[in-house]
Amino acid sequence: MSNTETSPDTLTQQIIDRHDRAMSVNYARYPVAMIRGEGSTLVDASGKEYLDLFAGFGASVLGHCHPDLVATVNDQAQKLWHVGNLFHTEPQTRAAEAISRFGFAGRSFFCHSGADANVGALKLARLHGQKNKGNSTGGRYRVISTLGSFHGRTFGAMEATGQPKVYEGFGPLGPGHVHVKFNDLSAVESAIDDETIAVLVEPIQGEGGVNVPDDGYLAGLRELCDKHDLVLIFDEVWTGVGHTGEYFGHQHWNVTPDVMTLAKGVGGGLPVGVTHVSPKFAELYDWRTHGHAVHATTLGGNCLSMAVTATIFEVLDRDQLVPRAKTLGQQITDRLNRFAESNPTIKAVRGKGLYLGVELDPSASGGRFESGGDVVKACMDRGVLINACQGNVLRIAPALTVEEDVLTRGLDIVEDVLKG
Ligand SMILES: Cc1ncc(COP(=O)(O)O)c(C=O)c1O
The missing domain is CATH 3.40.640.10 (Type I PLP-dependent aspartate aminotransferase-like (Major domain))
Known part of the structure; x- marks a missing residue:
């Protein structure tokens, strides 16, 4: 890198510092600045990639930058x-x-x-x-x-x-x-x-x-x-x-x-x-x-x-994405329910299609996590984006275009985090 180029970590920090000076701080944001997206993959200012299983609160329904x-x-x-x-x-x-x-x-x-x-x-x-x-x-x-x-x-x-x-x-x-x-x-x-x-x-x-x-x-x-x-x-x-x-x-x-x-x-x-x-x-x-x-x-x-x-x-x-959401959603639900049979941290899997809630029981995690937010953070550290609401309900709502391998790799990591 030449002397004039900004290192990735410095770029993130610069964006955060400028935010802190200029913006109303309404949101508790993660210290991550997203700069690019394609399909269900996001890239932050440090170059780290994320599998996006939440699609900006479900709004990016066709994923990022759909052609x-x-x-x-x-x-x-x-x-x-x-x-x-x-x-x-x-x-x-x-x-x-x-x-x-x-x-x-x-x-x-x-x-x-x-x-x-x-x-x-x-x-x-x-x-x-x-x-x-x-x-x-x-x-x-x-x-x-x-x-x-x-x-x-x-x-x-x-x-x-x-x-x-x-x-x-x-x-x-x-x-x-x-x-x-x-x-x-x-x-x-x-x-x-x-x-x-x-x-x-x-x-x-x-x-x-x-x-x-x-x-x-x-x-x-x-x-x-x-x-x-x-x-x-x-x-x-x-x-x-x-x-x-x-x-x-x-x-x-x-x-x-x-x-x-x-x-x-x-x-x-x-x-x-x-x-x-x-x-x-x-x-x-x-x-x-x-x-x-x-x-x-x-x-x-x-x-x-x-x-x-x-x-x-x-x-x-x-592209028949709506019936696809139904099929994929059923597959994920079945998978998470199977996982729950041997992992008491999951109390219930709810929802329909690709809009799912996974209710957790943090008391069954042996102290590894205290809330859904802890699980979201651990997943993000490992490059997977999901969300939590009402304290203990994880939400999974990927784009309807989500690639099957992104879903599989993402859920592998979510399950890994829950297993500890
Ligand atoms: C069911 C429902 N209605 C309304 C809203 C408000 O939407 P907006 O944030 O676009 O105003 C939300 C936002 O999460 C929502 O989930």
Whole structure:
């Protein structure tokens, strides 16, 4: 190396030092700076390679720098980036058509994040509650969501989230949110009153620990919402776009919501959020109903992001990646369950497709680890990226394009770390 070149370790440190001086320190980041990615492999500033089994919280659904997405971005970048929603653009319509084709026939509103998409759904529910006041005094507005849920960090999405650590300190909170136990239909039924307007749930609870509901749960919610004229909102920010082995989580149970919210995978690494509304409720957001736009955003639906979203669906379909996720997910689940038979550090393996949670029992590790975070760190040291939530639940959610040998080598290391 010449005197003018920066050594890899120095480069990492420089990036961290500059971060520490310039950035708001909202995140507890690892002392690693990622600089390159291809498929399910990442490379950091020191040249170390990682097998990525978490894909940036599942968002890099086609892996890093997928050639079709790179080509799409390059092509679109030379045509048009952004004009605002006073005009029609073809990529936006193409993305919306794909969501209706692979999900359910509806109308998509595009925004930037999961929180944003949920706010769109909550506001739509309020419009329904103002129009259909029922026995309420000033219009129905209360939303039932579940304990342990996560719906985002904006006002509205934050209050809907069933985890106090997300909203504590930010009071006064917006009114009208009640949280009930996940996977408990009678808890939802008891919480419905004259003011209730919507039920908001994740088909599989993600940040809460990858909790899969009983088979009748979503259908039961559908029945309750129909009976009480409530808007059924499925937050599919994690479960959307193929990770669970169906395009959307609700398809596992064949239950169609009134509104589905998307983010993460639907942008493939770009900031895309979607509030997808069934025809029954679509007129609530139709500007002609109100004489002006009641919900809008400047950059939502920009051409670059939308071209990427449309291509993601094309590639998922062309390469049959969703059924592949189902098959691979079953193989991993079987493998981890076999491992658990002789290794009591694993209490349960949950999830569907390539969205899996592995609940640990650190007390069975003989003091080798105290939490899921310790296991994540040990895996990272050995070049494998996974995640932990709720303290002891490991999350595995690789890209749907993950190479089989990457999966095998990655899981070998995860099991090695658990064995000690
Ligand atoms: C189910 C669910 N909904 C909403 C969100 C919020 O998404 P975003 O971080 O894009 O605002 C998340 C983020 O993890 C999520 O898991």
